[in-house]
Amino acid sequence: MLYKDEQKSHNCPQCGDLLNIYFKYAKLIKCNSCGSAIFLEDDAVKLIGQSAVLSPEPSLIQLHKPFKFQNKRFTPLGKIRYSYGRGFWEEWFLKDDKNQEFWLSIDEGDFVLEEKIKFSLPFKKNHTFKVGQNFNEYQVTEIGTGVCVGFEGELPEVIKLDESHTYVHLSRGHGELLTLELSDNETMTFKGQWIDPLEIKV
Ligand SMILES: [Zn+2]
Known part of the structure; x- marks a missing residue:
């Protein structure tokens, strides 16, 4: 099972949706709902911009699929x-x-x-x-x-x-x-x- 870091739960400063953080030491995360790029710093979250929507590519590797x-x-x-x-x-x-x-x-x-x-x-x-x-x-x-x-x-x-x-x-x-x-x-x-x-x- 994929371990999710329950300790670190934050909401997107842009749209308010919950950010699913899987990695304890993550510094940057993309909001799944609105695409904002969010900087994670200790207990603070900071919007740093918008990440482009990446065109999906057929890939062997998928996010969160071990x-x-x-x-x-x-x-x-x-x-x-x-x-x-x-x-x-x-x-x-x-x-x-x-x-x-x-x-x-x-x-x-x-x-x-x-x-x-x-x-x-x-x-x-x-x-x-x-x-x-x-x-x-x-x-x-x-x-x-x-x-x-x-x-x-x-x-x-x-x-x-x-x-x-x-x-x-x-x-x-x-x-x-x-x-x-x-x-x-x-x-x-x-x-x-x-x-x-x-x-x-x-
Ligand atoms: Zn968002």
Whole structure:
């Protein structure tokens, strides 16, 4: 059964509907009734804008529908959509049964499962990466930019809509991956792997 955080019950400051909060540490949630983006801070809720209605896509992954991957169960609690002009990719925020947080990025048929790590790499936002560059055993394999166009569900961090977002993939060996997310104030590092969507059991 899906655990719901009963401790944290809030109403939407815009339409008054009850917000269903599944993740104790959620910082951002979208109201299911009116689409408002709401910032959750301790006991306060604050309206920060309207999240675009994301056109539904046929997807293997659905909000609040647990799935299994390699005998582990993950529950999707939120997703962010980024546009890169001709198309978009999505980042799903997942929780496993031990309440650990994961991110599943789906870009067309490419699935990457990662965890945020407290591992600081010595790069600043203005660092120039080039595909093919080597850093120890890692090689830069992809650099991309997208604009955050909306989100669904709840998220552990606040995102800024319409803001451009740069990521760098560094690969090692067979499918091992580090992803750097570069922003003005910090560089976040995620570690994980490419996964085969056929191994996802819903
Ligand atoms: Zn609302």
